[in-house]
Amino acid sequence: MKFQPADPDFASRVRASFARQGAMKLIGAELATVEPGHVVIELPYRADLTQQHGFVHGGMTAMIADSAAGYAAFTLFPADSSILTVEFKINLVAPADGERLVASARVKKTGRTLTICEFEVAAVKHGRSTVCALGLQTLIHLAGRPDTPEMRPAGRGVQGG
Amino acid sequence: MKFQPADPDFASRVRASFARQGAMKLIGAELATVEPGHVVIELPYRADLTQQHGFVHGGMTAMIADSAAGYAAFTLFPADSSILTVEFKINLVAPADGERLVASARVKKTGRTLTICEFEVAAVKHGRSTVCALGLQTLIHLAGRPDTPEMRPAGRGVQGG
Amino acid sequence: MKFQPADPDFASRVRASFARQGAMKLIGAELATVEPGHVVIELPYRADLTQQHGFVHGGMTAMIADSAAGYAAFTLFPADSSILTVEFKINLVAPADGERLVASARVKKTGRTLTICEFEVAAVKHGRSTVCALGLQTLIHLAGRPDTPEMRPAGRGVQGG
Amino acid sequence: MKFQPADPDFASRVRASFARQGAMKLIGAELATVEPGHVVIELPYRADLTQQHGFVHGGMTAMIADSAAGYAAFTLFPADSSILTVEFKINLVAPADGERLVASARVKKTGRTLTICEFEVAAVKHGRSTVCALGLQTLIHLAGRPDTPEMRPAGRGVQGG
Numbered sequence: 138m139k140f141q142p143a144d145p146d147f148a149s150r151v152r153a154s155f156a157r158q159g160a161m162k163l164i165g166a167e168l169a170t171v172e173p174g175h176v177v178i179e180l181p182y183r184a185d186l187t188q189q190h191g192f193v194h195g196g197m198t199a200m201i202a203d204s205a206a207g208y209a210a211f212t213l214f215p216a217d218s219s220i221l222t223v224e225f226k227i228n229l230v231a232p233a234d235g236e237r238l239v240a241s242a243r244v245k246k247t248g249r250t251l252t253i254c255e256f257e258v259a260a261v262k263h264g265r266s267t268v269c270a271l272g273l274q275t276l277i278h279l280a281g282r283p284d285t286p287e288m289r290p291a292g293r294g295v296q297g298g
Numbered sequence: 299m300k301f302q303p304a305d306p307d308f309a310s311r312v313r314a315s316f317a318r319q320g321a322m323k324l325i326g327a328e329l330a331t332v333e334p335g336h337v338v339i340e341l342p343y344r345a346d347l348t349q350q351h352g353f354v355h356g357g358m359t360a361m362i363a364d365s366a367a368g369y370a371a372f373t374l375f376p377a378d379s380s381i382l383t384v385e386f387k388i389n390l391v392a393p394a395d396g397e398r399l400v401a402s403a404r405v406k407k408t409g410r411t412l413t414i415c416e417f418e419v420a421a422v423k424h425g426r427s428t429v430c431a432l433g434l435q436t437l438i439h440l441a442g443r444p445d446t447p448e449m450r451p452a453g454r455g456v457q458g459g
Numbered sequence: 460m461k462f463q464p465a466d467p468d469f470a471s472r473v474r475a476s477f478a479r480q481g482a483m484k485l486i487g488a489e490l491a492t493v494e495p496g497h498v499v500i501e502l503p504y505r506a507d508l509t510q511q512h513g514f515v516h517g518g519m520t521a522m523i524a525d526s527a528a529g530y531a532a533f534t535l536f537p538a539d540s541s542i543l544t545v546e547f548k549i550n551l552v553a554p555a556d557g558e559r560l561v562a563s564a565r566v567k568k569t570g571r572t573l574t575i576c577e578f579e580v581a582a583v584k585h586g587r588s589t590v591c592a593l594g595l596q597t598l599i600h601l602a603g604r605p606d607t608p609e610m611r612p613a614g615r616g617v618q619g620g
Numbered sequence: 621m622k623f624q625p626a627d628p629d630f631a632s633r634v635r636a637s638f639a640r641q642g643a644m645k646l647i648g649a650e651l652a653t654v655e656p657g658h659v660v661i662e663l664p665y666r667a668d669l670t671q672q673h674g675f676v677h678g679g680m681t682a683m684i685a686d687s688a689a690g691y692a693a694f695t696l697f698p699a700d701s702s703i704l705t706v707e708f709k710i711n712l713v714a715p716a717d718g719e720r721l722v723a724s725a726r727v728k729k730t731g732r733t734l735t736i737c738e739f740e741v742a743a744v745k746h747g748r749s750t751v752c753a754l755g756l757q758t759l760i761h762l763a764g765r766p767d768t769p770e771m772r773p774a775g776r777g778v779q780g781g
Contacts (some may be wrong), residue, residue: 159347187321245751438734508641517705543712606673
């Protein structure tokens, strides 16, 4: 699908917002690709990201997928708007076993209020990529609410304001 | 629902496994309750757990919910078994705004192969608790595979071994 | 949770809308309970509702759960509004084996735009009830669009209008 | 993805099973495509399949998607096995407005126990196709249990037997 971003400056807006996410910094996630309707986030392996078997925790996989989908939606909206995750569903289909995880999200449908993204996370090991997670995410667009630290959303789309 | 754990020592087994999760340590999550079919994990607020608006990242919320559900299922199985997440779905229904998040998971149905848990995450602010996430999770039971670092699952339930 | 419906006439509005659903009539579903934030739909067993093993088809289970959740949300909104399903997730946890299915849905969170419901479907056999499905559903509220056959929504919440 | 079916006779096995589904007959669904790991089911519009606004009911959309995903998984397994739906998640992204719905499901990952499918449902109107639903489904494989009416599964994968 081809998308026309409402804000030509979308990429720097996404990068600035990503840089404000303490969580992404904590886990060492990197913004790899920012295109209209498509964002890729990478997560290099670290021992402190793992679950009890030594693989990257499923919650880490979900976290980078959630961020990638949110920013994929964010690329398409005007400069004065915010995006919040309504819900997502993730299937963990293989162990997150590799030197890095690559979460790729794409907008599948966008509307005035809601946007639907799909995502896929792959584990890259010795140069070979294996899909380890698949998912679908619903996001809500808050018009007229710039994505800044000062913003205090009245809710993640369910409480209005 | 009342559950009878197969292993009387289930609580120490859960605590030992939780302690091996680098991810839980990194984010500062604490195991608060371990009962048959029911586990609670708490996450005190830290600035490095946040998304771009200053609330705790939805992926953090998902991560503690995922772990709580996994361990809720784990309480019911024999000592020589492992549990892996097949998939989960989470609705983020309010901002994770508070001094701490409390993820509570309960087993709803358990079988020879699969277990279904539901979870709820609340944000506690000035002593008042607000539900910020709801979800459902499917887990798979791997019999005869102790939950140790040496374990190398051939997959998260989809590849067998 | 206690809810205050915006329209005192909510029950007759729900019953009239249900009566317009050709699908509910085709499968023989009945509206059993209509309370603020809570709706129950029942489906008596018929051989023409089954899958290949002779149990009621999982899609039938999903259909009555979807309708029950939609109407649970609908009870809380003004007379001039509509509700559309954004998405749902359902776990089929036991065969739908019984003389009737009972789908019970409850509103868990409601906001200006979105409402989240949870549902449970039980199969009743020889007077004994067994949970056969669990789920979570997201719905969108369209203000100022009465729920009538003339209404032509531009979309199920993702396209606006 | 390319798949090698375990049973060369998979297509006739799928068609025979589909023919035993009372539910598919009731709603008028047709099996359009049966390939290894890929099944398409079509549903011509009928007034008795609709919800209150005159569009095909979301539960109908879910029902054909569920069946398509189940049979997509079923194509890959030996003749003496059954497939049951564990769970699915569906986003209804546009009204099911058209002369027919087309549900297309593909296997994304298959293992000894679980199979993950994705599906997409389109509404075809005046020859133009619009995606109206997207989803992900988890299925469980029951080895050594032929898919016949005599089969009485102890459960949909969560109770074992």
